[in-house]
Amino acid sequence: MAKRIITISREFGSGGRFIGEKVAKKLGITYYDKNIISEIAEKSGLSPKYIQESAELSPKKGLFAYALAGRDITGKSVEDMVYEAQRKVILELAEKESCVIIGRNADFILRDWNAVLNVFIHGDMPEKIQRIMDLHNVEEKEAVKMMADTDKRRMTNYNFYTDQKWGKASNYTLSLNSSQLGYDRCEAIIMECVK
Amino acid sequence: MAKRIITISREFGSGGRFIGEKVAKKLGITYYDKNIISEIAEKSGLSPKYIQESAELSPKKGLFAYALAGRDITGKSVEDMVYEAQRKVILELAEKESCVIIGRNADFILRDWNAVLNVFIHGDMPEKIQRIMDLHNVEEKEAVKMMADTDKRRMTNYNFYTDQKWGKASNYTLSLNSSQLGYDRCEAIIMECVK
Numbered sequence: 001m002a003k004r005i006i007t008i009s010r011e012f013g014s015g016g017r018f019i020g021e022k023v024a025k026k027l028g029i030t031y032y033d034k035n036i037i038s039e040i041a042e043k044s045g046l047s048p049k050y051i052q053e054s055a056e057l058s059p060k061k062g063l064f065a066y067a068l069a070g071r072d073i074t075g076k077s078v079e080d081m082v083y084e085a086q087r088k089v090i091l092e093l094a095e096k097e098s099c100v101i102i103g104r105n106a107d108f109i110l111r112d113w114n115a116v117l118n119v120f121i122h123g124d125m126p127e128k129i130q131r132i133m134d135l136h137n138v139e140e141k142e143a144v145k146m147m148a149d150t151d152k153r154r155m156t157n158y159n160f161y162t163d164q165k166w167g168k169a170s171n172y173t174l175s176l177n178s179s180q181l182g183y184d185r186c187e188a189i190i191m192e193c194v195k
Numbered sequence: 196m197a198k199r200i201i202t203i204s205r206e207f208g209s210g211g212r213f214i215g216e217k218v219a220k221k222l223g224i225t226y227y228d229k230n231i232i233s234e235i236a237e238k239s240g241l242s243p244k245y246i247q248e249s250a251e252l253s254p255k256k257g258l259f260a261y262a263l264a265g266r267d268i269t270g271k272s273v274e275d276m277v278y279e280a281q282r283k284v285i286l287e288l289a290e291k292e293s294c295v296i297i298g299r300n301a302d303f304i305l306r307d308w309n310a311v312l313n314v315f316i317h318g319d320m321p322e323k324i325q326r327i328m329d330l331h332n333v334e335e336k337e338a339v340k341m342m343a344d345t346d347k348r349r350m351t352n353y354n355f356y357t358d359q360k361w362g363k364a365s366n367y368t369l370s371l372n373s374s375q376l377g378y379d380r381c382e383a384i385i386m387e388c389v390k
Contacts (some may be wrong), residue, residue, distance in 0.1 A: 013364075124366045166365050168316045170206075173372045175364035181388060189384050191378060 004029070004098045004194055005116045007106035008156075011167070013128030013143075015178045017102050017119030019186050024100040026191065033102040036089055044085035051082060078173040083161055092115040103154070107171060117193055120167065120175040121186065127179035199224070199293045200311045202301035206362070207345040208338075209325030210373045211316030212297050214381050221386065226390075228297040231284055239280035246277060278356055297315055298349070302366060303357040312388055313329040315362065315370040316381065322374035 004022060012017020015031060023033035034052070041048040083105075090109045093099055094116075107118035132143035158166040169175050173192060176186045201218060206209020212228060219226035229247070236243040278300075285304045288294055289311075302313040327338035353361035364370050369388060371381045 056199065097222075120364050120370075155291060165363075168360075168373075169315050169362050169364040169367065169370035172364065173375045174369070175367070177365075177368045177371035180368045187386065192387065193386060 005094050005106075005110060005113065006119060006194065007110060007116060008119045008121060008191065009107055009166075009172065010103065010104050010121040012124060012147045012154070013130065013132040014121045014123035015131060015183050015186075016119075019121060019183055019190070020100045020102050022183075022187050023190050024120060026187070027098070027100075027194065029098040029100060029101045030093075031102075032093060036086075036093070036104075038099075039089045040085045042080065043088055044081050046078070046082060046085075057145065079157075098146075104157055107159055108158070108164065117174065117190070118172040119190060120169075120172040121178050122175065123166065125176055161168045185186035199249070199310065200289050200301075200305060200306060201314060201389065202311060203295060203297050203314045203316060204302055204322065204361070204367065205298070205299075205316040205341045206318060208323075208327040209318035210235065210378050210381075211314075211327060214316060214373065214378055215295045215297050215314075215386070217378075217382050221382070222293070222295075222389065223295040224295060225288075226295045226297075227288060231281075231288070231296075231299075233309045234284045235277065235280045238283055239276050241277060241280075244360070245273075273353045274352075281335050300353055300356055303353070303359060312385070313367040314365040314367065314385060316373050317362065317370065319374035320370055 004027075006020070008016050008020040019035075026042075035069055037048050038163040041051045044051070060152050086104055087109050088184070090101060090104060090106050094102065094110055094113060107116075108118075110116045110118075128147060129140060129143045132138065133140060136143070136146065138146065141147045158164070164171050174189070176189060178186050201215070203215040204209050205215075215224050215228075232243050232246045236246045252314075279387065281299050282304050283301060285296060285301050288307055288309060290295065302311075302315075305313075306312045323342060324338045325337060327333065327341055328335060331338070331341065335340065350361040354358070359366050369384070371384060373381050376384070
């Protein structure tokens with residue numbers, strides 16, 4: 001296989017991370033998710049804890065407030081610094097090796113690259129809610145709230161930094177409903193696309 | 196194979212119709228596209244010519260004008276009559292047999308059905324433009340115009356009747372970029388999903 005990058009964007013609870021990890025294992029390539037936090041932290045000069053809590057996620061406020069908030073005299077917010085560090089780390093990873101990268105607007109950051117497969121994993125409410133309840137050991141009401149919050153923050157962050165619409169099919173090479181197709185079939189389809 | 200409906204929504208020039216036709220042939224099931232126009236015409240009492248020109252396509256005006264235009268005293272426009280007839284025909288087809296249905300908001304019309312695979316085919320500009328130039332024997336400028344017009348009218352029609360966003364990944368089980376994946380691979384992936 002030539003060098004190959006797979007980016008996986010996903011709705012919260014859709015199993016996108018799980019599917020990405022399985023694909024990476026099957027292809028024998030590196031899987032990048034939380035394990036790039038320390039690199040982003042180093043590049044941005046911010047703490048790993050802060051990166052973990054804020055990278056890829058905008059604050060809980062709307063796009064307009066987000067665009068205006070916390071900008072210093074140069075017009076750069078802390079989120080911009082995180083984003084810039086994240087962008088550099090992702091470009092370096094893609095330069096270095098074949099890999100699967102979860103989230104972090106990697107589809108957009110690598111938009112001018114060849115041999116990048118951009119995948120979006122989404123799902124149906126009942127299955128996503130059940131998965132969140134099981135994984136995070138929470139009640140249904142809390143799961144619904146977690147899902148809505150996380151997806152809203154991911155969407156706001158994506159739309160702000162990419163000027164594209166999060167979850168729009170045309171941003172991705174491939175979009176899959178994991179509830180209807182099942183995780184194994186999603187994995188098989190992604191494998192079919194990197195053959 | 197149990198009864199199986201595949202709906203294919205597509206960007207103009209993405210080859211979605213072509214892929215749908217090949218899938219239908221391979222599965223040995225009926226392919227519905229322009230061949231349902233006469234049935235829609237019969238149900239709506241409008242001429243086949245009118246249906247051909249307007250079904251699935253809104254007039255060349257924005258959503259707001261569209262929502263207000265040409266409504267009679269019952270609040271029903273001619274487009275509403277076409278849509279209603281189209282909806283009935285699609286529900287009857289799905290009731291009757293396994294089939295592939297191209298466009299016409301069939302994904303939304305059959306949203307409460309089991310065993311429906313909703314596919315969205317999109318593509319990159321250069322490949323779509325080239326395909327339109329070849330198929331319709333037009334220059335690049337005209338191809339770009341045809342594409343923009345047709346997709347805008349499909350989108351307006353879809354958004355108006357479904358209250359969903361045309362081309363949003365979560366409306367479909369599966370969305371594929373045919374320029375990046377190739378028509379054969381798109382076909383193979385759809386076949387993988389109906390196994």
